[in-house]
Amino acid sequence: MFRDTVDIKVNRIAIIGNPNSGKTALFNALTGMRQKVANYPGVTVEKKEGKVVLDDGKDIVLLDLPGAYSLTPHSPDEKIATDVLLGRLDHTPPPDMVICVVDASNLERNLYLISQIIDCGIPIVVALNMVDVAEQDGILVDPEKLASLLGVKVIPTVATKGKGIRELKQAIAERVMPSLKSQQWALAEPMQSELNELKGLLLNRQKLSESEAFHESIQLLSSPNVLEEHRGRFDPEILAHVQQDHRRLDAIGIDRLSSIVEARYDWIQRVCEIAVEKSPRMVVSVTDKIDKILTHKIWGFVIFLSLMTLMFQAIFTWATAPMDLISQGFNALGNMVASIMPPGDLRDLIINGALAGVGAVVTFLPQIIFLFLYIGILEDTGYMARAAFIMDRVMSKVGLHGKSFIPMLSSFACAIPGIMATRTIESKKDRLVTILVAPLVSCSARLPIYVLMIGAFIPSKTVLGILNLAGLTLVSMYLLGLIAALGSAWLFKKTLLKSETPTFIMELPPYKMPSMRSVILQMWNRSMQFLKRAGTIILGVSIILWFLATYPKLGHGTPSDQLKHSFAGQAGRLMEPLIKPLGFDWKIGLGLVGSLLQREVFVSTMGTIYGIKDANGSPGNATLRERLQQDVDPVTGRHTFTTLTAICLMIYYVLAMQCMSTVAIVRRETNGWKWPAFQFAYMTGLAYAVTFVVYHVGQLIS
Amino acid sequence: MNEVGLNTLIPGERGIVGKLATPSFEVRQRLLEMGLTKGITIKVIRVAPLGDPIEIELRGYRLSLRRKEAEAVMIQTSKS
Numbered sequence: 001m002f003r004d005t006v007d008i009k010v011n012r013i014a015i016i017g018n019p020n021s022g023k024t025a026l027f028n029a030l031t032g033m034r035q036k037v038a039n040y041p042g043v044t045v046e047k048k049e050g051k052v053v054l055d056d057g058k059d060i061v062l063l064d065l066p067g068a069y070s071l072t073p074h075s076p077d078e079k080i081a082t083d084v085l086l087g088r089l090d091h092t093p094p095p096d097m098v099i100c101v102v103d104a105s106n107l108e109r110n111l112y113l114i115s116q117i118i119d120c121g122i123p124i125v126v127a128l129n130m131v132d133v134a135e136q137d138g139i140l141v142d143p144e145k146l147a148s149l150l151g152v153k154v155i156p157t158v159a160t161k162g163k164g165i166r167e168l169k170q171a172i173a174e175r176v177m178p179s180l181k182s183q184q185w186a187l188a189e190p191m192q193s194e195l196n197e198l199k200g201l202l203l204n205r206q207k208l209s210e211s212e213a214f215h216e217s218i219q220l221l222s223s224p225n226v227l228e229e230h231r232g233r234f235d236p237e238i239l240a241h242v243q244q245d246h247r248r249l250d251a252i253g254i255d256r257l258s259s260i261v262e263a264r265y266d267w268i269q270r271v272c273e274i275a276v277e278k279s280p281r282m283v284v285s286v287t288d289k290i291d292k293i294l295t296h297k298i299w300g301f302v303i304f305l306s307l308m309t310l311m312f313q314a315i316f317t318w319a320t321a322p323m324d325l326i327s328q329g330f331n332a333l334g335n336m337v338a339s340i341m342p343p344g345d346l347r348d349l350i351i352n353g354a355l356a357g358v359g360a361v362v363t364f365l366p367q368i369i370f371l372f373l374y375i376g377i378l379e380d381t382g383y384m385a386r387a388a389f390i391m392d393r394v395m396s397k398v399g400l401h402g403k404s405f406i407p408m409l410s411s412f413a414c415a416i417p418g419i420m421a422t423r424t425i426e427s428k429k430d431r432l433v434t435i436l437v438a439p440l441v442s443c444s445a446r447l448p449i450y451v452l453m454i455g456a457f458i459p460s461k462t463v464l465g466i467l468n469l470a471g472l473t474l475v476s477m478y479l480l481g482l483i484a485a486l487g488s489a490w491l492f493k494k495t496l497l498k499s500e501t502p503t504f505i506m507e508l509p510p511y512k513m514p515s516m517r518s519v520i521l522q523m524w525n526r527s528m529q530f531l532k533r534a535g536t537i538i539l540g541v542s543i544i545l546w547f548l549a550t551y552p553k554l555g556h557g558t559p560s561d562q563l564k565h566s567f568a569g570q571a572g573r574l575m576e577p578l579i580k581p582l583g584f585d586w587k588i589g590l591g592l593v594g595s596l597l598q599r600e601v602f603v604s605t606m607g608t609i610y611g612i613k614d615a616n617g618s619p620g621n622a623t624l625r626e627r628l629q630q631d632v633d634p635v636t637g638r639h640t641f642t643t644l645t646a647i648c649l650m651i652y653y654v655l656a657m658q659c660m661s662t663v664a665i666v667r668r669e670t671n672g673w674k675w676p677a678f679q680f681a682y683m684t685g686l687a688y689a690v691t692f693v694v695y696h697v698g699q700l701i702s
Numbered sequence: 703m704n705e706v707g708l709n710t711l712i713p714g715e716r717g718i719v720g721k722l723a724t725p726s727f728e729v730r731q732r733l734l735e736m737g738l739t740k741g742i743t744i745k746v747i748r749v750a751p752l753g754d755p756i757e758i759e760l761r762g763y764r765l766s767l768r769r770k771e772a773e774a775v776m777i778q779t780s781k782s
């Protein structure tokens with residue numbers, strides 16, 4: 001059916017497509033579990049590669065390019081996709097060919113990207129995906145007609161069901177592709193001649209490749225201001241030439257940008273008129289029926305809140321059992337080490353340094369896995385876009401995008417999945433703001449501290465008729481975190497990361513059943529990334545903290561005496577003048593230092609200081625409460641802990657960044673130490689300032 | 703034929719896209735590339751529960767955008 005063909009190599013293939021086209025499902029169907037995930041150097045765009053075995057036994061590398069609507073980059077994802085295709089990256093050579101995934105039920109817009117890729121001159125095979133959904137919607141696409149109109153091979157697929165995968169592999173294994181017809185869409189004069197002339201200049205003078213020259217000519221011609229956008233990238237004479245073009249075209253009233261986009265779409269529409277048969281839809285689509293409820297004024301929020309409640313319920317109830325199991329496992333491992341190794345510093349280092357640190361990270365893994373699973377399902381069904389749709393109004397008030405909402409929400413359980421979920425946010429600055437404020441939202445690791453403090457110092461009495469004071473205090477802490485997060489976001493958007501409220505131009509994809517295979521693979525990949533990145537840093541930090549709490553040796557006395565004598569104990573005492581204005585004594589200071597690793601360590605540090613540990617090594621909470629209530633400063637004769645101290649301490653933990661796993665993940669997501677360092681500093685500063693004010697106002701009142 | 707901003711259309715109303723008066727080049731480019739080109743028919747599907755953004759249908763798919771962006775999308779309505 002194709003007149004001219006070319007023989008090609010197929011050692012490296014890239015897969016590309018619009019978001020929501022089923023690209024990931026196709027990638028998974030082609031590669032199975034054989035895939036590895038890394039990052040492109042210098043950016044936090046995921047680089048996913050897998051291996052495909054062709055029928056002739058040859059292995060090929062399949063690169064999953066990030067989802068893109070066009071090769072005019074509007075997000076870091078689209079920029080990477082464009083750069084890889086045009087061979088601009090040193091570390092990632094351009095692919096020998098691309099598989100372009102299109103959603104058959106949404107062909108027009110999906111073909112826009114295809115038209116751009118064909119113009120790049122890279123051999124391409126189109127995977128006409130989700131043909132089953134399209135058929136249900138009364139959309140019939142004729143693959144042969146489409147193939148002859150586009151001049152490329154077209155294979156119908158249903159990636160989630162594995163249909164068409166064999167045919168797709170065969171099409172690749174043939175190693176023969178039709179030779180591509182460049183620019184099948186016609187541009188009205190005089191734009192076309194200007195384009196040809198400019199392309200010639202870039203080919204000869206700038207020595208660009210054919211496809212780069214074409215791509216750049218289009219960018220240059222449609223650019224609003226070439227000097228501003230492209231200075232330094234091209235020969236000044238060429239830029240001067242482009243400016244003259246612009247003046248000429250503008251003078252005769254040609255809209256340079258829209259004429260090019262419209263020309264492409266005109267061609268696409270003609271292709272679709274021939275290749276697509278639409279029977280008029282009689283029934284309301286399933287998506288419409290679902291959306292009537294899910295984006296309803298009242299029901300929309302009710303369901304949204306129920307889904308979120310369910311998420312937290314699931315995390316707190318289902319994750320507890322495996323979490324306990326893991327922490328018991330680490331205890332058992334510690335006991336085992338204790339029984340086979342002679343007592344000494346090395347044994348102590350392994351048990352209380354290394355094992356305790358790694359255990360701290362791994363214990364949280366069930367919760368993190370659950371969150372990833374939940375977020376993955378919400379993303380895969382298409383609900384996430386609706387959550388952004390209904391919450392955008394609220395988020396735009398603090399200058400953010402609707403998509404920032406889910407990361408902040410998931411931070412109620414743990415900031416780490418939240419921070420990793422910010423990758424869907426297109427604007428770099430908005431993503432950064434979301435990362436910076438997410439850890440202010442009260443995560444589950446703060447709960448043990450709230451529980452200890454409220455249990456010991458806030459009486460569980462009824463106020464205002466129906467409310468319980470203890471419960472009210474707990475809710476206030478959660479609210480404080482949320483308000484601090486939104487307020488800081490607003491402030492950062494006004495100052496440090498000043499930028500316009502991002503535009504909200506978002507596709508609302510049809511709902512679909514989640515592909516559990518894709519969801520679980522992604523959950524697995526993300527959890528492993530977390531373990532690797534956080535694990536190594538935590539191991540280092542926990543060994544340092546162990547050292548600080550163990551040396552110098554006292555040689556006698558209780559663990560409590562030893563801790564007081566250690567560097568950490570000295571640091572706590574040294575810190576005392578600094579934290580005295582917050583109402584904290586050196587013992588609390590020691591707790592703060594110890595819990596830099598992870599917040600709930602505070603509770604066990606208090607247990608050690610007050611000399612109570614039960615058989616499992618965890619403090620008996622009831623006795624600890626009594627000790628805290630009874631503790632009296634030997635010098636002043638006043639109670640170390642008062643209700644005010646307890647409130648101040650809780651506020652401090654709401655706002656301070658006492659979590660090294662988060663620091664490690666922020667470092668990874670922002671590619672450097674600058675932002676995690678800033679985050680640590682501003683959160684600690686904020687915590688200090690607010691606690692200071694509360695303590696002093698509190699003292700005046702009481 | 704009269705031209706109004708897309709933000710003035712109510713759910714269920716259809717119109718034909720005219721000029722994009724969007725001041726930002728980037729936003730205009732994205733809207734065009736998402737298929738919001740001159741002459742295309744669009745339909746407003748719904749408004750988000752809090753009044754913003756809105757959801758529209760074009761080229762067989764659904765897109766949401768804020769009222770602020772919709773304001774600059776000129777629509778020719780059949781009503782005079």
